[in-house]
Amino acid sequence: xxxxxxxxxxxxxxxxxxxxxxxxxxxxxxxxxxxxxxxxxxxxxxxxxxxxxxxxxxxxxxxxxxxxxxxxxxxxxxxxxxxxxxxxxxxxxxxxxxxxxxxxxxxxxxxxxxxxxxxxxxxxxxxxxxxxxxxxxxxxxxxxxxxxxxxxxxxxxxxxxxxxxxxxxxxxxxxxxxxxxxxxxxxxx
Amino acid sequence: xxxxxxxxxxxxxxxxxxxxxxxxxxxxxxxxxxxxxxxxxxxxxxxxxxxxxxxxxxxxxxxxxxxxxxxxxxxxxxxxxxxxxxxxxxxxxxxxxxxxxxxxxxxxxxxxxxxxxxxxxxxxxxxxxxxxxxxxxxxxxxxxxxxxxxxxxxxxxxxxxxxxxxxxxxxxxxxxxxxxxxxxxxxxx
DNA sequence: TATTTTGCCTAATGGTCCTAGGCAGCTTAC
DNA sequence: GTAAGCTGCCTAGGACCATTAGGCAAAATA
Numbered sequence: 001x002x003x004x005x006x007x008x009x010x011x012x013x014x015x016x017x018x019x020x021x022x023x024x025x026x027x028x029x030x031x032x033x034x035x036x037x038x039x040x041x042x043x044x045x046x047x048x049x050x051x052x053x054x055x056x057x058x059x060x061x062x063x064x065x066x067x068x069x070x071x072x073x074x075x076x077x078x079x080x081x082x083x084x085x086x087x088x089x090x091x092x093x094x095x096x097x098x099x100x101x102x103x104x105x106x107x108x109x110x111x112x113x114x115x116x117x118x119x120x121x122x123x124x125x126x127x128x129x130x131x132x133x134x135x136x137x138x139x140x141x142x143x144x145x146x147x148x149x150x151x152x153x154x155x156x157x158x159x160x161x162x163x164x165x166x167x168x169x170x171x172x173x174x175x176x177x178x179x180x181x182x183x184x185x186x187x188x189x
Numbered sequence: 190x191x192x193x194x195x196x197x198x199x200x201x202x203x204x205x206x207x208x209x210x211x212x213x214x215x216x217x218x219x220x221x222x223x224x225x226x227x228x229x230x231x232x233x234x235x236x237x238x239x240x241x242x243x244x245x246x247x248x249x250x251x252x253x254x255x256x257x258x259x260x261x262x263x264x265x266x267x268x269x270x271x272x273x274x275x276x277x278x279x280x281x282x283x284x285x286x287x288x289x290x291x292x293x294x295x296x297x298x299x300x301x302x303x304x305x306x307x308x309x310x311x312x313x314x315x316x317x318x319x320x321x322x323x324x325x326x327x328x329x330x331x332x333x334x335x336x337x338x339x340x341x342x343x344x345x346x347x348x349x350x351x352x353x354x355x356x357x358x359x360x361x362x363x364x365x366x367x368x369x370x371x372x373x374x375x376x377x378x
Numbered sequence: 379t380a381t382t383t384t385g386c387c388t389a390a391t392g393g394t395c396c397t398a399g400g401c402a403g404c405t406t407a408c
Numbered sequence: 409g410t411a412a413g414c415t416g417c418c419t420a421g422g423a424c425c426a427t428t429a430g431g432c433a434a435a436a437t438a
Binding site: 379380381382383384385386387388389390391392393394395396397398399400401402403404405406407408 | 409410411412413414415416417418419420421422423424425426427428429430431432433434435436437438
Binding site for chain 2: 393396
């Protein structure tokens with residue numbers, strides 16, 4: 001019998017495709033084995049267990065997202081940079097809902113350290129350089145941006161906005177509001 | 190043998206407790222049956238299936254959250270109301286992480302119509318009455334508020350903020366930023 | 379070519395979800 | 409107060425998923 005040529009990377013990539021097609025919750029060791037035409041047990045030479053697979057998937061998604069954002073950010077500053085970050089972030093979640101959902105997995109400190117999480121924070125801090133946010137306030141500003149972006153795309157994806165109204169306009173209002181908040185930080189009131 | 194006295198409500202409540210104790214992902218028909226000292230199959234006279242259980246749990250959580258927010262909102266307006274909403278929302282997620290997570294389940298239109306989702310929107314609109322947001326802009330403002338609150342508590346819960354910095358200060362900055370956004374809506378820039 | 383490594387296999391266990399059909403405890407009717 | 413029926417929880421059993429142990433054959437190496 002010919003071998004299927006499996007390895008951890010190929011499995012992770014296939015898991016990512018599967019996630020986008022059928023949702024993270026359906027990314028299972030069995031489904032993955034089926035996709036490669038091998039038995040479930042065969043995957044355990046390459047991944048430790050199902051959780052290990054999900055961690056790899058999360059790391060893949062975080063890295064891809066960081067790449068997208070970095071590309072969007074190149075050569076931009078100020079509100080241009082903010083909007084580019086926002087749009088790239090939202091576009092990734094829209095094009096890769098399964099991967100985006102997978103990226104929300106809670107990581108251990110070691111896993112987080114090996115992840116692109118740091119790059120996300122660095123890029124957000126880069127945006128703040130276009131504004132005049134005091135150093136001591138930057139953590140809070142980063143949290144506001146992440147929270148808002150994450151909350152928006154999550155609700156948009158999960159159908160929280162279904163009923164009515166233009167989501168594109170809502171999104172630009174969100175970006176405008178964040179821009180204003182950064183301009184007036186921390187005297188936002 | 191004495192009967193356990195099961196019914197859909199008791200099961201849903203127990204599922205909610207289970208969710209807060211061990212996480213939504215571990216709220217399983219088996220675990221619930223174990224908690225009542227009955228066999229798995231016995232639950233199927235009361236709930237249609239595992240998904241039905243999760244829907245009931247989501248509806249419970251949405252209703253509880255709406256109650257909390259309504260109580261916090263009573264007699265307040267303007268920024269007071271905004272902060273009360275925000276704090277009640279965040280407190281619920283903090284005290285009932287499993288229920289809060291369960292409330293994020295994607296509902297069908299019929300389920301959503303029977304849910305407290307409408308109340309959430311109504312209460313958010315009530316907050317806007319303390320500001321001067323044009324009618325046509327209210328949808329967008331509601332989305333900004335929901336996105337930001339949801340994003341923040343989700344990231345806070347999932348450990349996205351672990352490393353450093355005062356989360357209470359971050360939270361008040363978030364509320365301040367939203368207050369400012371509503372005061373200047375839609376000329377946020 | 380002989381040897382080692384390694385990849386995928388079979389076999390088996392235990393957990394979860396779910397259906398079908400049975401029997402006993404509770405309810406109601408007389 | 410007992411007989412009838414309803415209902416609740418049961419046993420039995422199927423399908424799918426996660427995982428481990430041990431085997432054999434294909435690749436890699438000597």
